[in-house]
Amino acid sequence: MRKLAAVASVGMSKIGKRTELNGRELIVEAFLEAWRECRNIDRREIGAIYVGSQSETYEHQIMYGSIVADWLGLLPKGSVRVEGCAAAGALALRLGVIDVLSGLNDVVLVCGLEKMSLRTTSQVTDALMAASDLALEQYNGLTFPSIYAMMATAHMAKYGSREEDLADVAVKNHKNAYHNPKAHLQKLISRDEVLRSKVVAWPLKLYDSSPISDGAAVAIITRPELAKKYSASPTYVIGMGHKGDTIGLYERDDVCWPSAVSEACREAYSMAGIEADDVSLAEVHDAFTINEILNCEAAGFARRGEGHVLLREGQTEIGGKVAVNPSGGLKARGHPVGATGLCQLYELHNQLLGKSGQRQVPGARFGLAINEGGSNSIVATHIISN
């Protein structure tokens, strides 16, 4: 197993409706947590900054890297904004890993953020639709919930999954988030509450959908041989994958098979020299509940068409064969779009160091993160080890 890069430390803001803070202040909150965990580090050693953010629609602000570099006293270091809709966070991480792996820099800062709650649900729906196909999806009034809903109706018809299965993903992830003090929705819900909640795009309801969140997350990435210099408790990136699929869901042979997720997981497993069975901890993209079921299949935790069976057996609970979304996932931890990939890293890092309190996954050696943009059109995966 080859260590590609080390995660010296991580930080994450409280996720939620953070009315009092703007995007740049959220990044500061996340950064200060990560910075406190580092040692023997001089800010001048940070060679570059990668910032994931989805859309300027929310704050009318791009060039976030420039702001981060200024506010954190990192100028004149250069930065780049990374865009891949909801995959922006993991793509920023990926670029940070590639940077230190190339030998160009010893240390880089990777961040992600989104400040969404200033906008109405209709405006957010529209901003997210920019990640779908303009020619046929946007012009025909499709929304992202409806695109995932169509994956769900196809899966239900083909494999017999049910609305109750979708609801149970939400119930599980809220249960996990209940023990996550930084989660957006830190409350327990029942299957009936999910089924009775307002329909967004049938069969997906309000409680099948991730909330509109504000938040930021960061990680300080360094070369593996420098890990112990900068950190008392580093983790390591030992595998990563990066694959794509059509922007339009309708262009695919099988609309309920996220092939880019499958390919990106296989690439990451192969790089890390492990198999799906070795993974007992995973943060997978669950913008909508159906997402988690499909991604469990694509990750190889369940056979194709049996993601809901794995869930029914309780195998994705903490204590099951593979704890899926112990943080609460996008569903309940929250989904500040550009930050999400790094929120996933935040959870895996702390889990692998045994720092997750009442939602601790026992004995995990490897953690898998699946982050996707569009309708699994761009996928970045990472395998983290302690």
Place this chain on the structure above:
Amino acid sequence: MNEEGKLTGVSCKSCRATMSPPRPVCSRCLSTDLEWLELPKVGRIVAFSEIHVANDAFQSSVPYVVAIAELGEIKVPGIVKGAEIGQLRVGSNIRVETREASARESSTNDLSQPAYWFRLVS
């Protein structure tokens, strides 16, 4: 969608791949020798949903039913007019209806006026 109001794709003369929306190059072999492909006006539903929360352009239409329909070798998404969600199944047959050319011109760039839609057929 072409000028005659027909739903179209392209077919590659070199490798016979079919693609929609139409594009200037074959995505499989990069040939630019393409011909128009008129999509069948009947097909079957492969996935569907009913939208209750939309963006501003479509919010006045909620709830509305959408689907991905398979028209021959090609799939396209669209609104299913005159149907309720309970009537739809994966496998349901639909036909494609298109907007009159005059109406299309007046509604250019109007996001809430799709150029075509589906209707369930028994």
